[in-house]
Amino acid sequence: MTIQEIKARFGIIGNSPLLEHAINVAKQVAPTEISVLISGESGVGKEVFPQIIHQLSPRKHGPFIAVNCGAIPEGTIDSELFGHEKGSFTGAHEARKGYFEVVNGGTIFLDEVGELPYGTQVRLLRVLETGEFIRVGSSKSQKTSVRVVGATNVELLKAIEDGKFREDLYYRLNTVPIRIPPLRDRKEDIHLLFRKFAHDFAERYRVPAITLSGEAQKILVDYRWPGNIRQLKNITEQMSILEKHRDISGETLLTYLPPAPFSNLPVLLKDESKGGGDFNERDLLYKVLFDMKKDMNDLKFLVNEVIHHSDDPQWKERNAHLISKIGSENISSFQTSDPNVTIQPLMVQPVVTVTPIQPHENVEESLSLEEKEKEFIKKALSKYKGKRKHAARELGISERTLYRKMNEYGIHSK
Numbered sequence: 001m002t003i004q005e006i007k008a009r010f011g012i013i014g015n016s017p018l019l020e021h022a023i024n025v026a027k028q029v030a031p032t033e034i035s036v037l038i039s040g041e042s043g044v045g046k047e048v049f050p051q052i053i054h055q056l057s058p059r060k061h062g063p064f065i066a067v068n069c070g071a072i073p074e075g076t077i078d079s080e081l082f083g084h085e086k087g088s089f090t091g092a093h094e095a096r097k098g099y100f101e102v103v104n105g106g107t108i109f110l111d112e113v114g115e116l117p118y119g120t121q122v123r124l125l126r127v128l129e130t131g132e133f134i135r136v137g138s139s140k141s142q143k144t145s146v147r148v149v150g151a152t153n154v155e156l157l158k159a160i161e162d163g164k165f166r167e168d169l170y171y172r173l174n175t176v177p178i179r180i181p182p183l184r185d186r187k188e189d190i191h192l193l194f195r196k197f198a199h200d201f202a203e204r205y206r207v208p209a210i211t212l213s214g215e216a217q218k219i220l221v222d223y224r225w226p227g228n229i230r231q232l233k234n235i236t237e238q239m240s241i242l243e244k245h246r247d248i249s250g251e252t253l254l255t256y257l258p259p260a261p262f263s264n265l266p267v268l269l270k271d272e273s274k275g276g277g278d279f280n281e282r283d284l285l286y287k288v289l290f291d292m293k294k295d296m297n298d299l300k301f302l303v304n305e306v307i308h309h310s311d312d313p314q315w316k317e318r319n320a321h322l323i324s325k326i327g328s329e330n331i332s333s334f335q336t337s338d339p340n341v342t343i344q345p346l347m348v349q350p351v352v353t354v355t356p357i358q359p360h361e362n363v364e365e366s367l368s369l370e371e372k373e374k375e376f377i378k379k380a381l382s383k384y385k386g387k388r389k390h391a392a393r394e395l396g397i398s399e400r401t402l403y404r405k406m407n408e409y410g411i412h413s414k
Helices: 003-010 017-029 048-055 077-082 118-130 156-161 167-173 187-205 214-222 228-242 250-254 282-309 313-318 320-326 328-334 369-383 388-395 399-409
Strands: 036-039 064-068 107-111 132-134 141-143 147-152 176-179
Touching: 003 017, 003 048, 017 048, 017 176, 036 048, 036 167, 048 064, 048 107, 048 147, 077 118, 118 132, 118 147, 118 167, 156 167, 187 214, 187 228, 214 250, 369 388, 369 399, 388 399
Parallel strands: 036 147, 036 176, 064 107, 107 147
Antiparallel strands: 132 141
16 A cells, blocks of 8 residues: 555645655554554644554454543553453442453554553553553453554653653553654645645535635744644634635734744743733743753863863864864863862853843742742643643643642642
8 A cells, every 4th residue: 555545545634755754654564563652742643643553454353442541540540451350449340351451453552651650551561571461459360462552742751761651661662663743844734734624614614615815825834833733723613614704814814823832941831822821921031041051061061171181282173163162262261280170160151131020020039840830730720710621731731640740739729
């Protein structure tokens, strides 16, 4: 089956080389039995690729099930995945098969696999390595033949560093990685997707299809689309319903596009334009501080290299570019005759321009990330009157993660 045939069969729209590369990897890995990890931002369409892998595999006649790991409470996820025996916990009135038992001979898609509790990760690793599992409340090991396809929109290597994800499980799942490109890296596909969505919604709501002016097309393609395909589809549907004039101008389109947030900000830092009215300009200062920390570490390494090798002519010749970055006039001020003395290059400071803070603002506030995280959680809960589902969406985390953070910080919703 060709890539074009795969796109037609599974409803994939686009001709981006990055997208076609991901499809080609899925096509090549499908006939094998190895595990696959699909990564990509939220809204890029990761859920289609497990279907491709399953339907092009020898297991295509077996069952297929998709499990959202982030939507299952931590206390019941082991039972959902591996089953339980009667009386194994309160409410277990009868024995129940888990997904790995039900899908024997087929494929299981674990979406948001990075949200799995640490204990469940151990059980999953055993299934991947030996094909064995044990029901909750049982001591009998059972065999299953299941192919696992995982998906995540979080950086699992960072989760490993934080002690939230097992390194051995990561490498067992990540036998063949497939990265789905974000929409901003598929600029040639954006207008094509818009036209498809506009046509679909015109048929659904029985109205003429909307079109874009030249200016609107340029705005559409240049926008960063933080919500990817899901956001594009949502905005197209809004305009299809609300706009009386079917030719959309650039000015009209801009009213539907919220300013894209900074891509390098911490996950809890939200753009004020998204509705978080309590987030203000001082949040930009935190981004500057995060960037400065990395720059200062690089600068210290650079200066120390110059200090310890400045008397070596050969080193100077090989690393003239380093010396030029520091400036020869600064090197002499760092010299010392005592080899036991390490001079910290604190006098070399990067120039950072910060917008002056208005007199009424209080700048003496904690820079603790933990305190800021706690503050944002409180603001999100207050904004949505204690509704955790909406607050979690605003913060960009799962509802289960929000619940754990609330317990950790002693935050109670109203």
